[in-house]
Amino acid sequence: MKIIDSHQHVFWSGRDDKYLIADMNKHGVASAWLLTWEIAPWEDHADLHQHFNPLHLRADGTHAGIPLCDAIVARDRYPERFVLGYCPHPLLGDAATLLRAAVAMHGVGVCGEWEFQMPFDDPRCLELFRAAGEMKLPVVFHLDVPYLKNKEGRWEYQPRWLGGTVENLERALIACPETTFVGHAPGFWREISGDAADDPAVFPLGPVRGRGRLWKLLDEYPNLWADLSAGSGRTALTRDPKNAREFLVRYADKLLFGRDQFGDETYRFLQTLKLPVKAQEKIYYRNAQRLLAKGQS
Numbered sequence: 631m632k633i634i635d636s637h638q639h640v641f642w643s644g645r646d647d648k649y650l651i652a653d654m655n656k657h658g659v660a661s662a663w664l665l666t667w668e669i670a671p672w673e674d675h676a677d678l679h680q681h682f683n684p685l686h687l688r689a690d691g692t693h694a695g696i697p698l699c700d701a702i703v704a705r706d707r708y709p710e711r712f713v714l715g716y717c718p719h720p721l722l723g724d725a726a727t728l729l730r731a732a733v734a735m736h737g738v739g740v741c742g743e744w745e746f747q748m749p750f751d752d753p754r755c756l757e758l759f760r761a762a763g764e765m766k767l768p769v770v771f772h773l774d775v776p777y778l779k780n781k782e783g784r785w786e787y788q789p790r791w792l793g794g795t796v797e798n799l800e801r802a803l804i805a806c807p808e809t810t811f812v813g814h815a816p817g818f819w820r821e822i823s824g825d826a827a828d829d830p831a832v833f834p835l836g837p838v839r840g841r842g843r844l845w846k847l848l849d850e851y852p853n854l855w856a857d858l859s860a861g862s863g864r865t866a867l868t869r870d871p872k873n874a875r876e877f878l879v880r881y882a883d884k885l886l887f888g889r890d891q892f893g894d895e896t897y898r899f900l901q902t903l904k905l906p907v908k909a910q911e912k913i914y915y916r917n918a919q920r921l922l923a924k925g926q927s
Contacts, residue, residue: 631910632660632915633657634886634914635654635662635887635889636662636770636812636857636859636888637663637665637814637890638650638662638889639743640703641682641683641696642681642682642683642696647703654711660711664704664705664712664715665717665770666697666716666717666742667745668695668719668746669692669693669694670721670722671688673747675790682694698732701715702714714736714740715741716736716740716742717758717770718732720748720752720758725754725761726760726761729741729761729765730761738767740767740770740922741762742769742812743814745772746792747790747791747792749798750794750801751801755802756802756806759805763806763809763810766924768810768925769811770814771793771813771814772814772815773792773794773796773799773815774788774790774793774816774817775788775817776788778831779827779829779830780830791817792815793817796821799811803847803851803853808853810921814856814857814860814890816862819856819863819865820866822866822877823840823842824842833862835865838873845877855885856881856884857885857888858886860890863896864896867896867900871903874903878903878913879905882909882912883912883917885913886917900913
């Protein structure tokens with residue numbers, strides 16, 4: 631069955647574009663969305679530098695992350711295998727204008743990855759999201775919550791939060807109804823369980839307890855989708871396989887297969903669930919094709 635990886639990066643984790651293509655070939659991935667990750671100087675964390683292209687270290691010692699130029703290099707070398715993603719930082723210049731220019735000049739087809747330390751519903755973010763919606767580009771976003779309850783029941787600040795809370799996300803969904811948002815990361819996937827607010831773990835484990843807020847948001851907002859990428863998406867599924875199968879079948883029209891890493895761990899787990907063929911087709915490639923087709927119409 632055809633596979634589209636809707637969440638991928640290039641020139642990171644010590645691997646170049648040739649390695650990524652070889653890994654895609656090994657695991658039967660036909661094409662991938664290459665997403666940027668812009669990091670402002672005040673958002674920099676030195677321990678992340680080992681994962682990034684050393685060419686983009688700034689003079690002040692901070693790192694720019696995964697910029698658009700790296701994704702363009704890989705896309706131009708393998709135009710049949712990569713879809714170009716780009717998400718400018720809403721606090722660095724006019725992000726909406728930059729996104730429009732990138733679409734016109736470089737053929738960007740996805741707005742992503744949105745991964746910034748500011749609330750989703752900040753007006754500068756909304757302007758970017760609305761521009762993406764006008765151009766029918768899906769917005770792939772990362773959510774890490776600013777607070778988690780510790781084992782004593784007290785709220786503890788999470789200094790690497792990104793996006794805010796699901797309440798911030800919901801306000802953005804309401805403010806930008808024409809924009810398709812694709813959710814990802816620990817703060818997003820923890821909400822699959824009804825006890826997310828009280829779980830102290832960044833990656834909650836154990837059986838899913840009731841239907842969390844993620845079910846409600848996917849039911850109520852046609853513009854919210856999700857990708858299954860990284861350890862966050864995989865853990866949300868593997869922690870409770872029975873619940874995972876129900877979730878995947880219920881939302882098969884709004885889910886995308888993604889990796890955000892190398893290998894085939896998520897794919898191998900999905901195969902154990904014996905999903906209906908139509909659901910598999912939608913998750914593995916048809917939904918991704920459908921989203922991209924909107925931007926080409």
